[in-house]
Amino acid sequence: MADTGVLARGVRRRFATVEALSGLDLDVPYGEVTALVGPNGAGKTTLLLILATLLAPDSGEVRIAGIDPVADAEAVRARMGWMPDTFGVYDQLITREYLEFFCEAYRIPRDQARARVSELLELVHLPEFADRPVHVLSRGQKQRLGVARALVHRPKVLLLDEPAAGLDPRSRVELRDLLRAQAAEGVAVLVSSHILSELEEIADRVVFVDRGVAVSDRRVGELGTATESEFRVRALDNEALVAALTRRAVPYEAPAAASEVRVRVASESAAADLLSGLVADGVRVIGFAPVGSQLESAYLAFTEERS
Ligand SMILES: Nc1ncnc2c1ncn2[C@@H]1O[C@H](COP(=O)(O)OP(=O)(O)O)[C@@H](O)[C@H]1O
Ligand SMILES: [Mg+2]
Structure with missing residues (x-):
């Protein structure tokens, strides 16, 4: 063995x-x-x-x-x-x-x-x-x-x-x-x-x-890349950020009281593209971070899949 x-x-x-x-x-x-x-x-x-x-x-x-x-x-x-x-x-x-x-x-x-x-x-x-x-x-x-x-x-x-x-x-x-x-x-x-x-x-x-x-962790890797992830975005001017996301047709959630926006992206690569796009649009971004880790998304996907 x-x-x-x-x-x-x-x-x-x-x-x-x-x-x-x-x-x-x-x-x-x-x-x-x-x-x-x-x-x-x-x-x-x-x-x-x-x-x-x-x-x-x-x-x-x-x-x-x-x-x-x-x-x-x-x-x-x-x-x-x-x-x-x-x-x-x-x-x-x-x-x-x-x-x-x-x-x-x-x-x-x-x-x-x-x-x-x-x-x-x-x-x-x-x-x-x-x-x-x-x-x-x-x-x-x-x-x-x-x-x-x-x-x-x-x-x-x-x-x-x-x-x-x-x-x-x-x-x-x-x-x-x-x-x-x-x-x-x-x-x-x-x-x-x-x-x-x-x-x-x-x-x-x-x-x-x-x-x-x-x-197994091998499956975890697959789940991780297959799962879209959520990013938290903050800008000096929240309205400009929301306008840019709308123009780019990026799905987002903007909780009324919060000064940040949550966006859904298909992959880490898509997140990087979005960030450079926002900056190119003149949005003054001060925060751009994943909500939870990739493993966490995989874990949630795994337990969801089974419920
Ligand atoms: N000695 C036992 N008698 C009856 N049911 C048990 C016993 N030990 C565990 N279980 C049941 O088996 C399942 C798995 O429990 P457990 O292995 O302790 O889970 P975990 O450590 O992941 O929380 C649970 O539904 C638990 O109630
Ligand atoms: Mg236990």
Whole structure:
């Protein structure tokens, strides 16, 4: 089987009457951060639990680092690190003890565990908290401790469920740097979120999931170019802008109270042509920016397509 961190083919899982996964395919390559993005209830956690050996699929094929989690959960756990969406933080423990506890769970010998914990605390920028109780950590610091916990045994595959949830921008940047560094070392990283913008800057590729099926980033690219996008335009003289758009027969929306106009264009190239056209018409443009990202348009198109 191909050398991929995670491979899933036709994975199905039902809970009573709900089909959480209905034939999902996914590839997570080594050396990259892959984002799994989809609305609440899309099946992300169900999939991650299956990949983490904590839930069995009803059918379909799964390989983690080439190993079948159903046939050999132990071997998968030795190669895979897992951070659940909510994790007990054992608040009374000292940060160092917390990580030592997980080293023990992964049977790392005691003499090595101490050095490993120091190394991990450096890696996640928490060395000054080594001897302080876990409950003094901020949300972002706890998330980084969670990543450290998932890394104790140097896994080749790292799975994180909603790691960026509730993080402030600085903590998000720190999380991004941490995950990107893991990918740079060759780890296959898979992170989920129901908020695309949380992961857009972290991930190399995005896989959308909705109602138990996934669409690969290749499809995302196609959706992206096929989707017309919206741009926000501002000019010193709003009336001159509207007049120029009308002459050019460009569809626009001009909210009464707003000092900006929204236009729909077929592609980025059409947007560039429009901007130079407006300037040539003598419109003094001071703002011209896409509303949302191209990925966001693709995501909306994907979820719309299915509703
Ligand atoms: N243990 C469970 N029992 C019953 N239904 C569940 C269980 N876990 C998940 N589901 C259902 O499966 C669907 C997918 O849930 P989940 O994988 O948690 O989605 P996500 O993580 O994308 O929000 C939802 O409809 C959810 O209600
Ligand atoms: Mg979830």
